[in-house]
Amino acid sequence: MAASVASVLGFAEEPVAERNPIAAAFGFPGAYWWEADYNLQQPHRYASFDAGSVSGTPERRPDARRYSSTAPAWFSGTTPPKKTFTVKPKTPPLTHLDFRPRRPLGKGKFGEVYLTTHQPSGRLYALKVLHKRLLYNSKLRERARNERRINGALGPHPFIIRMQYAFATERCLCLVLDLAPCGELFQLVKVAHPWKNGKTKPGKFPEQAARFYVAECLLALEFLHERRVLYRDLKPENVLIQRDGHVCISDFGLSKPGVNHPLRGARSMCGTPEYLAPEILRGSHEHGLAVDFWCLGALFYELLDGYPPWFTKDKKKLLERVARRDLELKLPRGLKPKLSKDGELCLRALLHRDATVRLGSDGDAQAVKDHPCFGMVDFQGLAMRHVDPPFLPTRFVADLRSDEEVLWSDVKVDADRKLQRMDISDDRFDEIFAKFEYRGERDVLLEEA
Ligand SMILES: Nc1ncnc2c1ncn2[C@@H]1O[C@H](COP(=O)(O)OP(=O)(O)O)[C@@H](O)[C@H]1O
Ligand SMILES: [Mg+2]
Numbered sequence: 001m002a003a004s005v006a007s008v009l010g011f012a013e014e015p016v017a018e019r020n021p022i023a024a025a026f027g028f029p030g031a032y033w034w035e036a037d038y039n040l041q042q043p044h045r046y047a048s049f050d051a052g053s054v055s056g057t058p059e060r061r062p063d064a065r066r067y068s069s070t071a072p073a074w075f076s077g078t079t080p081p082k083k084t085f086t087v088k089p090k091t092p093p094l095t096h097l098d099f100r101p102r103r104p105l106g107k108g109k110f111g112e113v114y115l116t117t118h119q120p121s122g123r124l125y126a127l128k129v130l131h132k133r134l135l136y137n138s139k140l141r142e143r144a145r146n147e148r149r150i151n152g153a154l155g156p157h158p159f160i161i162r163m164q165y166a167f168a169t170e171r172c173l174c175l176v177l178d179l180a181p182c183g184e185l186f187q188l189v190k191v192a193h194p195w196k197n198g199k200t201k202p203g204k205f206p207e208q209a210a211r212f213y214v215a216e217c218l219l220a221l222e223f224l225h226e227r228r229v230l231y232r233d234l235k236p237e238n239v240l241i242q243r244d245g246h247v248c249i250s251d252f253g254l255s256k257p258g259v260n261h262p263l264r265g266a267r268s269m270c271g272t273p274e275y276l277a278p279e280i281l282r283g284s285h286e287h288g289l290a291v292d293f294w295c296l297g298a299l300f301y302e303l304l305d306g307y308p309p310w311f312t313k314d315k316k317k318l319l320e321r322v323a324r325r326d327l328e329l330k331l332p333r334g335l336k337p338k339l340s341k342d343g344e345l346c347l348r349a350l351l352h353r354d355a356t357v358r359l360g361s362d363g364d365a366q367a368v369k370d371h372p373c374f375g376m377v378d379f380q381g382l383a384m385r386h387v388d389p390p391f392l393p394t395r396f397v398a399d400l401r402s403d404e405e406v407l408w409s410d411v412k413v414d415a416d417r418k419l420q421r422m423d424i425s426d427d428r429f430d431e432i433f434a435k436f437e438y439r440g441e442r443d444v445l446l447e448e449a
Contacts, residue, residue, distance in 0.1 A: 094167040094437055099176065101127055101406040105397060106184075109253070110134045110144070111172065114406060115179065118165075125164060128175040135173075139268075143253055144173055145433065150229055150252040151175060152438045158385055159220040161240060161250035166438035173436060177250065180240030182393035185213060185247060189236050189302060203306055204335055207343050209390035210303035213239070213247055214296060215377050220249045221292050222365030230259040230266055230288065234295035235275045236302060245389030262290040262361040273315050274298070274308040278353045281323050293360030293368065297350025304339065305332035309351055325353055346373035 101114040105126055111134070116127035135141045151163035165176035189203060205213075217239060224231050233254040239247050259265030263279075264286045271280055277294035279287045301309045309329055310321040321327055329351055331344060339347075349359035349371065360368050369379055381387050 091439075094165055094439065096167070096169050096174065098165075099125075099127060099174075103406060108251075110140070116176065118176070124179050126161075126177045126179045128177060130173040130175075132171055132173065146255060146257065147252045148173070148175065148433075148436060148438070150255050150257055151177075153257075154224075154227065154229075157220060157223045158383065159216045159246065159248045160223065161248050163438065164440050166436055168433050168436045173433060180242050180248060180250070181396045182241035182243060182245075183397040184237050185239040185241060185303075186236035188241070188391070189306060204332065205303040206390075207304065207335065207337075207339055210300060211343070211374065211377065212387070212390050213303060214300045215374060215379065215382055216247050217249060217296060217299065218365055218368055218374075219379065219383055221296065224255075225260075225289050225292070225364055228258055228260040230256045231292050232256065232266070232271060232295075233275075234292060234299055235272050236299065239299070241393055243393070244385075245392045246385060247389075259288055261288045262364070263288045263355055265289075266291075273318060274311065276319065276322065277355070278323055279355045281319060287355070289364065290355040290358050290361045293350050293358055294355075296360075296368070297347055300350065301332060301347055304335060304343075304347075322353075340373070342371070342373040342375070346371050 098119050100117045100119055102117060103115050104112050105115050106113040108128065108130075111129040111131045114127045114129065116125050117123070118125055130144050130147075135144055148163075148166050152166065154160060154162075156162055161180060162178045163175055164178065165174075167174050167176075189205070217234060221231060221234070229252075231249070231252070231254075233251055234249065238249055238251045240250050241247055254270050256266045256268075265288045267286055269280055269283050271277070271291075275295050275298045277287065277291040279285055280291060298308050310318060310327065312318050312321070329348060331339060331347070346359070346368075350368070352358040355361055359371060363370075368374065369377075378387060
C-alpha cells in the first residue's frame with residue numbers, strides 16, 4: 001500500500017472537511033495532494049489553484065480512481081477541468097517582524113506610540129504599544145481588551161482613526177493605527193497656535209474655527225453612539241489632525257461598548273479631571289452617553305478660551321468647581337469678535353451640570369446638530385469632507401521620509417516606572433488576549449462585545 005502523501009510530507013491526519021473543504025465537498029476522504037502540491041508549488045500567499053493542472057504521481061492515482069465514482073469526470077484525468085478554484089491558505093500570524101518602529105510620536109499611559117512601517121507594503125502607520133507589565137489588574141486588562149474590540153468592530157468613519165492590524169508579542173500588545181501625521185489639536189491650542197504666529201501661549205480659536213472642529217467631533221460621537229459606544233475621553237490630546245487639516249478622534253482606552261442610554265450604562269469613575277462630567281464625579285451614580293456631550297462642551301470652551309471650563313491648576317479645586325451647582329460658567333474672555341449669543345447658549349447647554357437636561361441628552365447628536373449655533377453648518381458636506389478646514393497644517397510631527405529606526409528590543413517599559421508588577425508569564429493574559437490579532441476586516445459585532 002502506497003504511503004499517503006500526507007504522511008510522506010509529515011502532515012497531521014485531520015478530518016478532511018477541516019483540511020480541505022473543497023475536497024470534502026467532492027467526497028474525497030484522502031485527497032491530500034490538494035494541499036501538498038499547493039504548498040510545494042505555490043510560493044504566493046493567495047494563489048489561484050487550477051485543479052486540472054495537478055498531475056498525480058503513481059502513488060496517488062490508484063487512490064484517485066478508487067474514489068472516482070463520487071468525483072467529477074475530470075478527476076480521472078480524461079476530461080479537462082472547467083472550473084478554477086481559489087484556495088486561500090492559512091495566513092501566518094502577524095508578528096512584530098512585519099513592522100519596523102521608526103520614531104516615537106507620543107506617549108500614552110501604558111506605552112508609547114511610534115511611527116512605523118509595515119514591511120510587506122511599505123505603508124506608514126502609528127503603532128500603539130501597550131506593555132503587558134503595566135496592565136497589572138483585571139480592570140486595566142479589560143480596558144486594553146475593550147480598546148482592541150471597539151477599534152476592530154467600528155467601520156470606517158472620516159473622523160475616527162482606524163485600526164488596521166493588532167497583534168500581541170511576548171511583552172506587548174500592539175495596535176497598528178492609521179497615521180495622523182500633524183499632531184494633536186492640543187498642540188494647536190497650546191503650542192503652535194495658528195492664529196498667533198506659533199506663540200507658545202494658549203491661544204483662542206475664532207468661533208467659526210472652533211465650531212468646525214467641534215462639528216467634526218460631533219459627527220464622530222454620533223457614529224459611536226449609533227453603535228452603542230460611550231467614548232468618554234474626548235479632549236484635545238485625543239483629537240488628531242490629519243494631513244488635510246480635518247480632525248479625527250483616537251484612543252478608545254476609556255470607551256465602553258453596549259451603552260445606549262444618555263444617563264445609564266456605565267459606572268466606572270474614569271476620565272481626565274479637566275474634562276470629567278459632574279455625574280462621573282459624583283461616583284455613586286451611573287452615567288451614560290450624555291457624558292460625551294459634556295466633554296464636547298468642554299472641548300468647545302477650551303478651543304475658544306485656551307483653557308478648559310472652571311480651570312485652575314489645583315486639581316482638587318478644579319473638581320470642586322465642576323461639582324458645585326451654584327458656580328456659574330464664566331464665558332471665554334478676550335474673543336475678537338465676541339462670542340455669538342447662539343455660541344454662548346450652546347456652551348451653556350452642553351456644559352449643563354444636570355445630565356437630564358443637558359443638550360444631547362434627549363435626541364443625542366441630532367439635538368446638538370439642530371441647535372442654532374450649528375445652524376450654518378452643512379453636516380452632510382462636512383461628513384463627505386467637502387467643507388474646507390479653517391487651517392491647513394504645514395508641519396508634520398515627524399519627518400516621514402527619515403530613515404530613523406527604533407529597535408524592537410528598545411521598545412521596553414521605562415526602567416523607572418513603579419508599576420512593573422504584572423508577571424507577563426501569567427496565563428490570564430493568554431485567556432484574555434487569545435483573539436487579539438486583527439487584520440483590517442471588521443470582526444466583532446459591538447452587540448456581542
Ligand atoms: N494614529 C496616530 N497618529 C499619530 N499620533 C498618534 C496616533 N495615535 C496616538 N498618537 C499620539 O500618541 C499619543 C498617545 O496615544 P493615545 O492613544 O491617546 O494613548 P493613551 O491611551 O495612553 O492616551 C496621542 O496623544 C498622540 O499624540
Ligand atoms: Mg490618549
